[in-house]
Every structure is written in C-alpha cells, then in structure tokens.
Amino acid sequence: MIQAAAAAQSPFEVPLDVARTILSPKSYTDDNVIYPAFKWLRTNLPVGLAQVDGYDPLWIITKHADVMAVERNPNLFHNADFNTILNERASDDFMKSINNGSTRLISSLVYMDPPEHGLYREIAAHWFLPANIVKLEAQIRALAKISVEHLLSFDCECDFVKDFALHYPMRVIMTLFGVPPEDEPRMLKLTQELFGVHDPEEQRDEIKPEPDVAGRMWHAALQDFYGYFNVLSRERRERPRDDLLSLIANSKVNGEPIGEAEANGYYVTIATAGHDTTSSSVAGGLLGLIGFPSEFDKVKAEPRLTAGLVDEALRWTTPVKHFMRNATADTELRGQKIRAMDRLMLCYPSANRDEEVFDAPDEFRITRGRNPHVSFGYGPHMCLGMHLAKLEMRILFEELLPRLRAVELAGSPRLVETNFVGGLKSLPIRFQKA
Numbered sequence: 001m002i003q004a005a006a007a008a009q010s011p012f013e014v015p016l017d018v019a020r021t022i023l024s025p026k027s028y029t030d031d032n033v034i035y036p037a038f039k040w041l042r043t044n045l046p047v048g049l050a051q052v053d054g055y056d057p058l059w060i061i062t063k064h065a066d067v068m069a070v071e072r073n074p075n076l077f078h079n080a081d082f083n084t085i086l087n088e089r090a091s092d093d094f095m096k097s098i099n100n101g102s103t104r105l106i107s108s109l110v111y112m113d114p115p116e117h118g119l120y121r122e123i124a125a126h127w128f129l130p131a132n133i134v135k136l137e138a139q140i141r142a143l144a145k146i147s148v149e150h151l152l153s154f155d156c157e158c159d160f161v162k163d164f165a166l167h168y169p170m171r172v173i174m175t176l177f178g179v180p181p182e183d184e185p186r187m188l189k190l191t192q193e194l195f196g197v198h199d200p201e202e203q204r205d206e207i208k209p210e211p212d213v214a215g216r217m218w219h220a221a222l223q224d225f226y227g228y229f230n231v232l233s234r235e236r237r238e239r240p241r242d243d244l245l246s247l248i249a250n251s252k253v254n255g256e257p258i259g260e261a262e263a264n265g266y267y268v269t270i271a272t273a274g275h276d277t278t279s280s281s282v283a284g285g286l287l288g289l290i291g292f293p294s295e296f297d298k299v300k301a302e303p304r305l306t307a308g309l310v311d312e313a314l315r316w317t318t319p320v321k322h323f324m325r326n327a328t329a330d331t332e333l334r335g336q337k338i339r340a341m342d343r344l345m346l347c348y349p350s351a352n353r354d355e356e357v358f359d360a361p362d363e364f365r366i367t368r369g370r371n372p373h374v375s376f377g378y379g380p381h382m383c384l385g386m387h388l389a390k391l392e393m394r395i396l397f398e399e400l401l402p403r404l405r406a407v408e409l410a411g412s413p414r415l416v417e418t419n420f421v422g423g424l425k426s427l428p429i430r431f432q433k434a
C-alpha cells in the first residue's frame with residue numbers, strides 16, 4: 001500500500017514514496033506496485049510535482065483527459081527543449097557533455113517540435129497510412145502463419161516471449177524495412193540494450209553501474225545502430241529498392257536530401273519501436289486471455305472479436321510508459337499553475353486505467369466497444385506505426401487462436417525493468433493444440 005500524503009511538502013507535491021515509485025524503472029516489473037501508485041495519484045493528486053533526488057523536478061500527469069490536453073497542444077507543450085525521455089540528471093549531464101550541451105543524441109521525430117517535426121514526419125507519413133498498410137496484409141499473414149507453425153512445433157510448452165513474440169513483429173518490420181534476416185539478432189540485442197538501459201540483464205559489461213549508466217548505455221547502443229545503418233543507407237542511395245529504408249534514404253526535406261542524423265533517427269526508431277512495442281502487446285494480450293479465461297472463450301467462439309482483443313491488449317499492457325513534455329509558457333492544467341520550462345511526465349499506463357474513462361479498468365475485457373486508450377499517444381506525435389502494429393496483431397491472433405484449444409501459465413511471467421518502453425521479457429506457457 002502507498003503511504004499517502006503525510007510526507008508531502010505542499011498541497012501539490014507528490015509524497016516522496018509515491019514519486020519514487022513512479023520514476024523508478026524497477027516499479028514497472030510489478031503491476032501490484034506501479035498501478036496502485038498511479039491510482040493514488042489519479043484519486044488524490046492528478047497533476048502533482050515530483051521532487052526526487054537525482055532527477056529534475058517534474059509534474060506527474062496521470063489522468064486520461066490531461067494527457068490528451070497536453071498532447072493536443074504541441075506549441076504550448078514541447079517535446080524536446082529538455083530530454084523527451086526521463087533520465088536521471090547524471091545521465092542527461094553525460095549526454096550534454098558529449099553532445100554540445102544537448103540531450104538530443106538521436107534526431108528522431110520524438111525529439112522534434114513544430115515546424116521541424118511536421119517536415120520530417122511528412123517523409124514517411126503516407127507509407128504508414130491505412131490505405132498503404134492494407135496492401136501488406138497478404139505478406140504479413142504469410143509471416144504470421146510461419147511463426148504460428150514454429151510455435152506449435154514446441155512440445156506444448158514454451159516461453160511465449162522468447163520463443164515467439166519477440167520474433168514475429170521483428171520479421172514483419174525488418175522485411176518491410178529491408179534489413180536482411182541474418183541481422184535480426186543484432187537488431188534485437190541493440191533494441192533490448194536501448195530500451196533496457198536500466199535493466200541489469202540488458203546492461204553491457206564494459207559500462208559500470210554508476211548514476212549515468214542509462215546515458216552511457218543509450219549512447220553506446222545508438223553508436224552501434226548508426227554504424228550499421230550508415231552502410232545500408234549508402235547502399236540504398238546508390239541502388240534504391242522497394243523498401244522503407246530506400247524511401248527514407250532518398251527522401252528530401254525543403255528540396256534537400258535528408259541529413260545523415262535525421263535519416264539515422266528514422267532508421268533507429270523503426271528498428272526499435274517498430275517491433276519491441278508490438279511484441280509486448282502480443283505477449284500481454286495472451287497473458288490477458290490466460291488471466292481472464294472467459295475472454296479466451298469469447299474470442300474463440302466469435303473471431304470477429306479479435307479487433308477488440310487487439311485494442312484491449314494495447315490498453316492493458318501499455319508498452320510505452322511515458323514521454324516527457326515541457327511547457328513553453330506559463331499555463332494551467334486542471335487548475336494547477338505550470339510555469340514556462342516546467343517538465344511534465346505523461347503516464348500512459350495510468351491514463352489507460354483511468355476509471356473515469358474505462359469501466360473496471362484493471363480487468364481485461366475484449367468487448368469494451370469504444371476503447372479510447374492512449375497507448376499510441378495522441379495529437380501530432382501519435383504513433384506513426386499504429387495502423388501497422390494493429391494489423392500485425394490482428395493477423396497474428398487470427399492465425400494463432402484457432403490453433404489453440406487451451407493455454408495456461410507454466411511459470412511466473414517477468415517484466416522488463418524500465419520506466420520507458422517495455423513489457424514481458426518472459427511468459428512460460430503450456431498449451432493444447434486445437
């Protein structure tokens with residue numbers, strides 16, 4: 001149980017134990033720790049100031065309506081005057097020390113504000129539109145069928161994450177992207193390092209566990225990604241193919257070829273966010289079906305409920321835990337004064353469990369009908385790959401569920417230690433084939 005306001009300094013300051021829980025990557029390994037903390041904040045202090053040693057002060061935003069209000073106003077709330085990802089101050093200081101005073105080690109869309117953001121988003125926006133994505137359905141279904149056959153080849157027991165969920169979204173995005181299959185293990189390892197900067201199981205031996213370890217890990221993984229993609233990018237400029245890598249490598253901004261840094265920003269986002277989030281959602285969806293067997297029976301009986309299953313899996317798992325914003329002018333949010341340059345942490349998992357928006361939010365219900373989750377964010381930065389991710393998930397469940405008669409846990413699920421992007425790292429299951 002969270003110890004409430006006793007230790008609070010002022011009416012809008014979050015009690016230290018609650019603030020530490022929300023900021024700490026470890027809390028996200030246990031739903032029974034992180035979700036009660038979010039619930040306490042939604043109930044008692046939905047816009048609360050966190051002052052935790054080692055971090056810049058920041059506002060923790062936990063209500064669905066407030067997350068959306070901030071996201072729909074990109075001029076008042078910028079992504080990247082500070083780091084758009086929450087880090088310990090030591091890590092941000094390390095990044096600034098090697099990057100001319102800036103924490104922007106990657107020139108990706110999430111580190112851009114208007115008008116730069118619109119110019120670069122335009123490059124791939126049309127490729128990710130539903131009209132283009134639906135054309136990929138047959139290709140994706142073929143990959144899903146192969147993956148399901150592979151899963152069924154296990155002798156009715158496997159680790160659903162390690163043996164299956166990590167690989168199918170990787171296959172899909174790397175095929176469309178144009179990265180050769182033999183490089184997928186490398187992409188997976190670098191992604192796990194980038195998103196697992198706080199997880200001792202993902203950290204590199206040569207990087208000491210000091211207060212700036214996250215910054216150093218982030219830098220090291222990015223350098224390896226850049227080295228890899230510089231070669232592919234050059235190749236695609238010389239000999240373009242019909243893939244996403246060629247589209248980005250040969251794109252223009254204001255009539256000029258895209259810069260190396262911005263192209264790398266795109267490549268790394270697609271090579272990381274393009275599969276890790278989807279894997280987490282697929283695995284979380286299966287865990288939801290195991291934990292709520294009546295939902296498993298419903299979707300087995302009525303396959304048209306698969307679309308509802310996909311959205312509920314996204315809501316219930318919420319693979320992206322936060323993005324940061326900063327105010328550009330003095331303003332108010334839910335009556336609370338926010339000053340120019342104050343930082344805000346948008347807590348998507350909390351918004352997705354907001355009882356004002358979702359009935360019985362902790363339950364996994366595939367028949368919610370309207371499911372306005374913010375797992376893909378909202379507003380101008382809303383996930384570029386959302387239609388692709390949803391299509392991949394729907395196809396996968398359509399291929400997988402008819403082949404399963406029953407499924408249950410065969411061990412304890414384990415979650416990645418991260419306050420940024422992640423989900424299940426292990427999901428031991430036992431299953432009966434249909």
Ligand code: HEM
Pocket residue numbers: 071109110111121173269270273274275277278281314318319320323374375376377378379380381382383384385386388389
């Ligand atoms: C279940 C899967 C996914 C989830 C939960 C997810 C979640 C998110 C979230 C929360 C954001 C930030 C939105 C905001 O600030 O409002 C984002 C941005 C982004 N995502 Fe995804 N994502 C997923 C899959 C993908 C895929 C498959 C791709 C590409 C292949 C992708 C590419 C991007 C890009 C490029 C951005 C930056 C957009 C911008 O800042 O304009 N994502 N995603």
